[in-house]
Amino acid sequence: xxxxxxxxxxxxxxxxxxxxxxxxxxxxxxxxxxxxxxxxxxxxxxxxxxxxxxxxxxxxxxxxxxxxxxxxxxxxxxxxxxxxxxxxxxxxxxxxxxxxxxxxxxxxxxxxxxxxxxxxxxxxxxxxxxxxxxxxxxxxxxxxxxxxxxxxxxxxxxxxxxxxxxxxxxxxxxxxxxxxxxxxxxxxxxxxxxxxxxxxxxxxxxxxxxxxxxxxxxxxxxxxxxxxxxxxxxxxxxxxxxxxxxxxxxxxxxxxxxxxxxxxxxxxxxxxxxxxxxxxxxxxxxxxxxxxxxxxxxxxxxxxxxxxxxxxxxxxxxxxxxxxxxxxxxxxxxxxxxxxxxxxxxxxxxxxxxxxxx
Amino acid sequence: xxxxxxxxxxxxxxxxxxxxxxxxxxxxxxxxxxxxxxxxxxxxxxxxxxxxxxxxxxxxxxxxxxxxxxxxxxxxxxxxxxxxxxxxxxxxxxxxxxxxxxxxxxxxxxxxxxxxxxxxxxxxxxxxxxxxxxxxxxxxxxxxxxxxxxxxxxxxxxxxxxxxxxxxxxxxxxxxxxxxxxxxxxxxxxxxxxxxxxxxxxxx
Numbered sequence: 001x002x003x004x005x006x007x008x009x010x011x012x013x014x015x016x017x018x019x020x021x022x023x024x025x026x027x028x029x030x031x032x033x034x035x036x037x038x039x040x041x042x043x044x045x046x047x048x049x050x051x052x053x054x055x056x057x058x059x060x061x062x063x064x065x066x067x068x069x070x071x072x073x074x075x076x077x078x079x080x081x082x083x084x085x086x087x088x089x090x091x092x093x094x095x096x097x098x099x100x101x102x103x104x105x106x107x108x109x110x111x112x113x114x115x116x117x118x119x120x121x122x123x124x125x126x127x128x129x130x131x132x133x134x135x136x137x138x139x140x141x142x143x144x145x146x147x148x149x150x151x152x153x154x155x156x157x158x159x160x161x162x163x164x165x166x167x168x169x170x171x172x173x174x175x176x177x178x179x180x181x182x183x184x185x186x187x188x189x190x191x192x193x194x195x196x197x198x199x200x201x202x203x204x205x206x207x208x209x210x211x212x213x214x215x216x217x218x219x220x221x222x223x224x225x226x227x228x229x230x231x232x233x234x235x236x237x238x239x240x241x242x243x244x245x246x247x248x249x250x251x252x253x254x255x256x257x258x259x260x261x262x263x264x265x266x267x268x269x270x271x272x273x274x275x276x277x278x279x280x281x282x283x284x285x286x287x288x289x290x291x292x293x294x295x296x297x298x299x300x301x302x303x304x305x306x307x308x309x310x311x312x313x314x315x316x317x318x319x320x321x322x323x324x325x326x327x328x329x330x331x332x333x334x335x336x337x338x339x340x341x342x343x344x345x346x347x348x349x350x351x352x353x354x355x356x357x358x
Numbered sequence: 359x360x361x362x363x364x365x366x367x368x369x370x371x372x373x374x375x376x377x378x379x380x381x382x383x384x385x386x387x388x389x390x391x392x393x394x395x396x397x398x399x400x401x402x403x404x405x406x407x408x409x410x411x412x413x414x415x416x417x418x419x420x421x422x423x424x425x426x427x428x429x430x431x432x433x434x435x436x437x438x439x440x441x442x443x444x445x446x447x448x449x450x451x452x453x454x455x456x457x458x459x460x461x462x463x464x465x466x467x468x469x470x471x472x473x474x475x476x477x478x479x480x481x482x483x484x485x486x487x488x489x490x491x492x493x494x495x496x497x498x499x500x501x502x503x504x505x506x507x508x509x510x511x512x513x514x515x516x517x518x519x520x521x522x523x524x525x526x527x528x529x530x531x532x533x534x535x536x537x538x539x540x541x542x543x544x545x546x547x548x549x550x551x552x553x554x555x556x557x558x559x560x561x562x
Binding site: 169 | 414427494
């Protein structure tokens with residue numbers, strides 16, 4: 001038996017070396033991408049289940065409990081249903097743009113994961129300008145929504161896409177400024193270096209010196225993903241379902257895949273930039289050989305899960321913002337807050353207090 | 359052909375194709391989207407030139423913000439396409455003339471004829487940097503030392519432009535009613551609600 005496994009392994013190695021070097025690199029990268037995206041997609045499926053369960057319990061009901069044990073197969077059943085539904089294209093809709101809009105919406109949500117480090121050195125692409133790359137990609141996610149609204153040839157959809165356009169442009173500025181604070185603190189645009197800069201336990205995380213920026217970033221993140229209480233893009237009570245009102249079947253599902261992938265992305269980014277990513281909060285208190293003190297993937301997931309839970313919690317708690325108040329919060333509150341705190345931070349850098357103590 | 363050559367030609371083809379799409383497509387929304395694609399592919403080419411900061415800034419600023427607003431405006435326009443295309447033939451000679459002039463200047467500057475700009479700037483001897491070379495850092499270093507004055511002046515000009523744009527659009531008409539959210543949230547129960555005690559009435 002073992003002889004056979006050895007022979008199979010040898011054949012495998014032979015096959016691998018038979019590929020040209022370029023192809024080997026290509027296949028290796030492809031393998032890594034699948035290794036990141038497959039678990040991500042499972043997470044996305046189960047965060048929808050978690051959302052329905054958590055909001056259910058918050059509203060004193062049980063939530064999905066029929067499909068499979070305790071309703072665990074609910075996301076699979078939903079996916080099956082959506083796969084088999086017909087994709088309807090409205091009359092006089094722009095056919096090509098209508099169909100490409102969901103793709104444009106999910107593409108940046110997935111591509112941004114290329115630079116997210118999961119643990120020390122475990123990252124698909126260790127880009128120097130990683131933070132900028134993430135910011136650039138999340139900023140083009142809005143095209144999917146705008147194009148969907150326009151191509152649907154429906155007034156509700158276009159109203160929604162106008163709302164989204166204004167909202168995302170407004171909150172992106174606040175988000176960018178909050179990230180400038182992180183860059184100033186770490187002196188690097190590389191996400192791995194940003195996490196390493198927070199080494200030294202709970203007290204050296206960037207959340208403490210950058211507390212206002214942390215709040216601005218996370219709330220802007222909620223607004224960027226069009227989640228409640230900033231979900232005027234969907235606004236069921238006013239514009240039916242907003243930009244995806246004309247979509248059905250898988251085209252509709254892809255928008256939701258993108259939304260939940262973005263939720264996980266924002267949660268992960270917040271934990272990387274403000275809560276030290278994979279670093280253990282007990283660093284320095286207990287030894288690195290103890291499971292609590294060891295910095296690993298577990299801490300990264302735990303922190304990201306806390307934020308993902310907050311997204312669901314917000315949805316169950318807050319009523320929807322009125323549109324003019326969303327604009328006011330973005331332009332008149334968040335942007336001034338970030339600018340003021342950047343000045344405070346600059347003073348802290350010069351005076352060498354906090355993490356800048358040389 | 360190496361993989362980088364292949365990528366360059368692929369992106370260059372997309373740039374040229376989508377740039378043609380910008381001027382030739384009938385629907386202005388399609389034109390804007392073609393322009394977005396042009397920017398995006400140019401950013402990819404810049405990335406291959408090791409100018410990652412500029413490439414990402416192009417995507418972030420132009421694709422992520424400027425073009426979104428552009429699309430916004432174009433989507434709202436009610437354009438009569440047939441009327442817009444009326445003057446096409448009469449404008450064509452002038453357009454072609456300027457296109458040729460531009461092409462001529464570019465060939466003169468970059469190409470083998472005329473002053474060898476590439477050689478004087480040392481661009482023909484550009485070397486590939488190692489993987490740890492950070493274009494962002496290099497750009498920041500030169501921008502905040504050698505060119506700090508020009509950089510600051512540009513920043514001030516932009517600030518003035520922002521202030522001017524806001525003052526131009528900010529006008530308060532006396533007839534418009536505004537809400538003050540600060541006052542709205544300070545409302546107490548007693549301002550709005552009055553509880554009156556009344557005796558129970560018995561229906562006969």
